[in-house]
């Protein structure tokens with residue numbers, strides 16, 4: 001299914017403008033919504049998940065009016081919120097079985113089949129009788145996906161699911177999401193660029209309630225080819241470089257600061273050209289240097 005979001009806006013009662021005219025087309029497959037903390041991602045996810053009202057705009061899931069036909073959307077939706085909590089004292093099986101009953105799966109045998117299937121799909125079948133309080137962060141997130149998949153949803157929304165996972169769990173979680181993304185529309189909201197780079201066929205960058213850029217990650221990377229330059233600097237030099245150049249990122253490599261700058265042509269100062277990555281696209285966009293495709297979202 002395809003989501004069409006037009007001019008969506010939301011201002012909170014305290015005056016914070018969380019979404020300011022967001023327009024986005026989200027096709028089937030994995031879609032990455034990338035942005036820093038406070039960008040408006042969770043607000044957008046909650047509106048799409050029919051849990052929050054917007055002030056203006058429209059959202060269509062194929063021909064379903066998401067803002068109007070909430071029950072219809074809920075039948076097609078799986079949602080893993082950012083702060084998904086579990087009851088620590090019950091087992092994975094018991095809680096998933098409970099959620100399945102709430103979803104209307106009344107038939108016991110059928111419910112057992114569905115719950116066992118989801119526990120297998122999320123690699124939790126072996127630990128199904130363990131209390132959820134004993135689960136690691138990664139196991140809890142996989143359980144969160146299992147509950148989101150109840151009722152065979154066509155649209156799945158996951159809000160910052162990999163924060164705090166160790167690298168092995170992250171890979172495991174990525175594999176799970178990518179399997180699901182084969183035949184569903186999956187929106188992955190995250191501030192972690194590599195989540196999107198690894199998984200998503202399409203993406204958007206959002207900041208301060210605005211969509212700054214969207215498209216296919218590979219195309220977006222191509223779009224800044226030849227414009228990213230790198231060099232090591234000493235720590236005392238850093239400030240001077242920041243004044244002279246558009247520094248989009250600084251990171252330590254073996255303890256030495258390596259800076260990436262955005263420049264249409266050779267910026268001088270012994271910079272070397274580098275092949276950009278999605279990190280460069282992200283940082284250049286957030287720094288306000290790159291928004292070539294903002295009109296095509």
Ligand SMILES: Nc1ncnc2c1ncn2[C@@H]1O[C@H](COP(=O)(O)OP(=O)(O)OP(=O)(O)O)[C@@H](O)[C@H]1O
Nearest residue numbers: 012014016018035036037038039040041042043044
């Ligand atoms: N209930 C609320 N009342 C007032 N302001 C809010 C509320 N919820 C969010 N905000 C503000 O709206 C802006 C967008 O928040 P939102 O949670 O949507 O961003 P986010 O991109 O999901 O960030 P994070 O990753 O930190 O959750 C922020 O400035 C936030 O402080």
